[in-house]
Amino acid sequence: DTEVTQTPKHLVMGMTNKKSLKCEQHMGHRAMYWYKQKAKKPPELMFVYSYEKLSINESVPSRFSPECPNSSLLNLHLHALQPEDSALYLCASSQALGGNEQFFGPGTRLTVL
Protein backbone atom coordinates (compact mmCIF):
# COMPACT_ATOMS: atom_id res chain seq x y z
CA ASP A 1 0.00 0.00 0.00
CA THR A 2 1.71 3.17 -1.21
CA GLU A 3 -1.12 5.55 -0.57
CA VAL A 4 -1.72 8.54 1.65
CA THR A 5 -5.42 9.15 2.23
CA GLN A 6 -7.09 12.35 3.35
CA THR A 7 -10.61 13.12 4.50
CA PRO A 8 -12.73 14.96 3.74
CA LYS A 9 -12.10 15.75 0.07
CA HIS A 10 -13.96 19.05 0.37
CA LEU A 11 -14.87 21.12 3.40
CA VAL A 12 -16.87 24.33 3.67
CA MET A 13 -16.89 26.01 7.06
CA GLY A 14 -17.83 29.28 8.65
CA MET A 15 -15.41 31.42 10.56
CA THR A 16 -16.81 30.30 13.93
CA ASN A 17 -16.78 26.57 13.18
CA LYS A 18 -14.40 23.94 14.49
CA LYS A 19 -13.45 21.18 12.08
CA SER A 20 -10.66 18.65 11.60
CA LEU A 21 -8.78 17.33 8.61
CA LYS A 22 -7.53 13.76 8.73
CA CYS A 23 -4.62 12.02 7.05
CA GLU A 24 -3.61 8.37 7.14
CA GLN A 25 -0.75 6.34 5.71
CA HIS A 26 0.07 2.66 6.00
CA MET A 27 3.55 2.69 4.48
CA GLY A 28 5.33 2.54 7.82
CA HIS A 29 6.58 6.08 7.31
CA ARG A 30 7.76 7.91 10.42
CA ALA A 31 7.61 11.49 9.12
CA MET A 32 4.38 13.26 8.23
CA TYR A 33 3.75 16.75 6.94
CA TRP A 34 1.01 19.33 6.46
CA TYR A 35 1.26 21.73 3.53
CA LYS A 36 -1.03 24.52 2.38
CA GLN A 37 -1.39 25.34 -1.31
CA LYS A 38 -3.14 28.38 -2.73
CA ALA A 39 -4.20 28.50 -6.37
CA LYS A 40 -1.30 28.74 -8.83
CA LYS A 41 1.24 28.71 -5.98
CA PRO A 42 3.58 25.96 -4.78
CA PRO A 43 2.85 24.03 -1.58
CA GLU A 44 3.99 25.78 1.59
CA LEU A 45 5.16 23.74 4.55
CA MET A 46 3.10 24.17 7.74
CA PHE A 47 4.10 21.37 10.14
CA VAL A 48 6.44 18.40 10.27
CA TYR A 49 6.07 15.42 12.60
CA SER A 50 8.84 12.92 13.12
CA TYR A 51 8.19 9.79 15.19
CA GLU A 52 4.91 11.35 16.34
CA LYS A 53 6.62 14.44 17.73
CA LEU A 54 6.27 17.92 16.27
CA SER A 55 9.57 18.73 14.59
CA ILE A 56 8.78 21.92 12.68
CA ASN A 57 6.09 24.57 13.01
CA GLU A 58 6.56 27.13 10.26
CA SER A 59 5.13 30.00 12.31
CA VAL A 60 1.60 28.87 11.57
CA PRO A 61 -1.22 30.79 13.34
CA SER A 62 -2.66 29.05 16.39
CA ARG A 63 -6.03 28.66 14.69
CA PHE A 64 -4.37 25.64 13.04
CA SER A 65 -3.56 22.91 15.55
CA PRO A 66 -1.83 19.71 14.42
CA GLU A 67 -2.03 16.38 16.18
CA CYS A 68 -0.32 13.05 15.57
CA PRO A 69 -2.21 10.37 17.53
CA ASN A 70 -0.01 7.55 16.21
CA SER A 71 2.54 6.86 13.52
CA SER A 72 -0.12 6.34 10.84
CA LEU A 73 -2.43 9.25 11.56
CA LEU A 74 -2.12 13.01 11.32
CA ASN A 75 -4.87 15.49 12.09
CA LEU A 76 -5.19 19.21 11.56
CA HIS A 77 -7.70 20.90 13.84
CA LEU A 78 -9.21 24.12 12.53
CA HIS A 79 -10.85 26.84 14.61
CA ALA A 80 -11.83 30.44 13.92
CA LEU A 81 -10.40 30.42 10.42
CA GLN A 82 -10.40 33.38 8.07
CA PRO A 83 -11.54 33.46 4.43
CA GLU A 84 -7.89 33.81 3.38
CA ASP A 85 -7.25 30.36 4.86
CA SER A 86 -9.23 28.85 1.99
CA ALA A 87 -6.79 26.59 0.14
CA LEU A 88 -5.88 23.01 -0.70
CA TYR A 89 -4.46 21.33 2.41
CA LEU A 90 -2.04 18.56 1.59
CA CYS A 91 -0.73 15.83 3.81
CA ALA A 92 2.49 14.02 2.92
CA SER A 93 4.61 11.29 4.44
CA SER A 94 8.16 10.04 4.07
CA GLN A 95 10.13 7.13 5.46
CA ALA A 96 11.94 9.50 7.78
CA LEU A 97 13.38 12.98 7.80
CA GLY A 98 16.71 13.56 6.09
CA GLY A 99 15.88 14.06 2.46
CA ASN A 100 13.61 11.09 1.88
CA GLU A 101 10.98 11.14 -0.82
CA GLN A 102 7.67 12.66 0.27
CA PHE A 103 4.40 11.23 -0.99
CA PHE A 104 1.32 13.39 -1.02
CA GLY A 105 -2.30 12.58 -0.33
CA PRO A 106 -5.08 13.89 -2.58
CA GLY A 107 -5.67 16.92 -0.38
CA THR A 108 -8.66 18.57 1.25
CA ARG A 109 -10.13 21.57 -0.55
CA LEU A 110 -11.11 23.98 2.22
CA THR A 111 -13.42 26.95 1.76
CA VAL A 112 -13.93 29.37 4.65
CA LEU A 113 -17.00 31.55 4.35
Next chain:
Amino acid sequence: QKEVEQNSGPLSVPEGAIASLNCTYSDRVSQSFFWYRQYSGKSPELIMSIYSNGDKEDGRFTAQLNKASQYVSLLIRDSQPSDSATYLCAVNINQAGTALIFGKGTTLSVSS
Protein backbone atom coordinates in the same frame (compact mmCIF):
# COMPACT_ATOMS: atom_id res chain seq x y z
CA GLN B 1 16.43 33.52 1.96
CA LYS B 2 16.74 30.02 0.54
CA GLU B 3 15.12 29.81 -2.84
CA VAL B 4 14.23 27.46 -5.65
CA GLU B 5 13.75 29.11 -9.03
CA GLN B 6 11.88 27.82 -12.07
CA ASN B 7 10.63 29.45 -15.24
CA SER B 8 6.85 29.63 -14.88
CA GLY B 9 6.23 28.99 -18.56
CA PRO B 10 4.08 28.03 -20.21
CA LEU B 11 6.48 25.75 -22.02
CA SER B 12 4.81 24.53 -25.18
CA VAL B 13 6.12 21.53 -27.11
CA PRO B 14 4.59 19.39 -29.86
CA GLU B 15 3.73 15.77 -29.22
CA GLY B 16 6.77 13.54 -29.55
CA ALA B 17 9.28 16.30 -28.77
CA ILE B 18 11.63 16.56 -25.80
CA ALA B 19 10.53 18.91 -23.03
CA SER B 20 13.29 20.41 -20.92
CA LEU B 21 12.46 21.87 -17.50
CA ASN B 22 15.04 23.70 -15.43
CA CYS B 23 15.49 24.59 -11.78
CA THR B 24 18.14 26.43 -9.79
CA TYR B 25 18.52 26.54 -6.02
CA SER B 26 20.35 28.84 -3.69
CA ASP B 27 21.40 26.63 -0.75
CA ARG B 28 24.74 24.90 -1.37
CA VAL B 29 24.16 22.32 1.38
CA SER B 30 21.05 20.90 -0.30
CA GLN B 31 21.43 17.17 -0.89
CA SER B 32 18.07 15.94 -2.12
CA PHE B 33 16.17 17.03 -5.21
CA PHE B 34 12.74 16.05 -6.46
CA TRP B 35 10.45 16.61 -9.40
CA TYR B 36 6.70 16.52 -8.87
CA ARG B 37 3.97 16.65 -11.48
CA GLN B 38 0.72 18.36 -10.57
CA TYR B 39 -2.40 18.27 -12.71
CA SER B 40 -4.88 21.09 -12.25
CA GLY B 41 -6.93 20.56 -9.11
CA LYS B 42 -4.91 17.53 -8.02
CA SER B 43 -2.11 16.95 -5.54
CA PRO B 44 1.60 16.75 -6.45
CA GLU B 45 2.80 13.36 -7.67
CA LEU B 46 6.46 12.42 -7.24
CA ILE B 47 8.02 11.47 -10.57
CA MET B 48 11.77 11.66 -9.94
CA SER B 49 14.24 11.99 -7.11
CA ILE B 50 17.97 12.59 -7.53
CA TYR B 51 20.71 12.82 -4.94
CA SER B 52 24.03 12.58 -6.86
CA ASN B 53 25.57 14.59 -9.66
CA GLY B 54 24.82 13.28 -13.12
CA ASP B 55 21.81 11.79 -14.85
CA LYS B 56 19.08 9.51 -13.58
CA GLU B 57 16.69 7.92 -16.05
CA ASP B 58 13.24 6.43 -15.43
CA GLY B 59 11.28 5.58 -18.54
CA ARG B 60 10.72 8.75 -20.56
CA PHE B 61 12.02 10.94 -17.73
CA THR B 62 15.63 11.94 -17.08
CA ALA B 63 16.70 14.07 -14.15
CA GLN B 64 20.05 15.83 -14.29
CA LEU B 65 21.87 17.29 -11.29
CA ASN B 66 24.88 19.60 -11.18
CA LYS B 67 25.61 20.59 -7.59
CA ALA B 68 28.53 22.84 -8.54
CA SER B 69 26.19 24.95 -10.66
CA GLN B 70 23.27 24.46 -8.24
CA TYR B 71 21.13 23.30 -11.12
CA VAL B 72 18.70 20.44 -11.60
CA SER B 73 16.70 19.67 -14.72
CA LEU B 74 14.05 17.28 -15.97
CA LEU B 75 13.89 16.01 -19.53
CA ILE B 76 10.71 14.39 -20.83
CA ARG B 77 11.26 12.42 -24.02
CA ASP B 78 8.49 11.63 -26.52
CA SER B 79 6.19 14.14 -24.81
CA GLN B 80 2.51 13.22 -24.75
CA PRO B 81 -0.57 15.43 -24.29
CA SER B 82 -1.06 13.62 -20.96
CA ASP B 83 2.24 15.17 -19.79
CA SER B 84 0.56 18.59 -19.84
CA ALA B 85 0.74 19.68 -16.21
CA THR B 86 2.68 21.88 -13.82
CA TYR B 87 6.08 20.49 -12.86
CA LEU B 88 7.36 21.43 -9.43
CA CYS B 89 11.03 21.29 -8.50
CA ALA B 90 11.58 20.64 -4.78
CA VAL B 91 14.77 20.81 -2.75
CA ASN B 92 15.63 19.88 0.82
CA ILE B 93 17.08 23.11 2.16
CA ASN B 94 19.25 21.80 4.94
CA GLN B 95 21.48 18.85 5.70
CA ALA B 96 18.95 17.42 8.13
CA GLY B 97 16.48 17.37 5.29
CA THR B 98 13.69 18.52 7.50
CA ALA B 99 12.09 20.96 5.10
CA LEU B 100 11.19 20.72 1.42
CA ILE B 101 11.08 23.99 -0.52
CA PHE B 102 9.22 24.10 -3.81
CA GLY B 103 9.81 26.23 -6.85
CA LYS B 104 6.79 28.02 -8.29
CA GLY B 105 6.45 25.36 -11.00
CA THR B 106 6.69 25.29 -14.78
CA THR B 107 3.50 24.74 -16.76
CA LEU B 108 4.04 22.35 -19.65
CA SER B 109 1.63 22.17 -22.58
CA VAL B 110 2.03 19.35 -25.09
CA SER B 111 0.03 19.81 -28.26
CA SER B 112 -1.14 16.90 -30.40
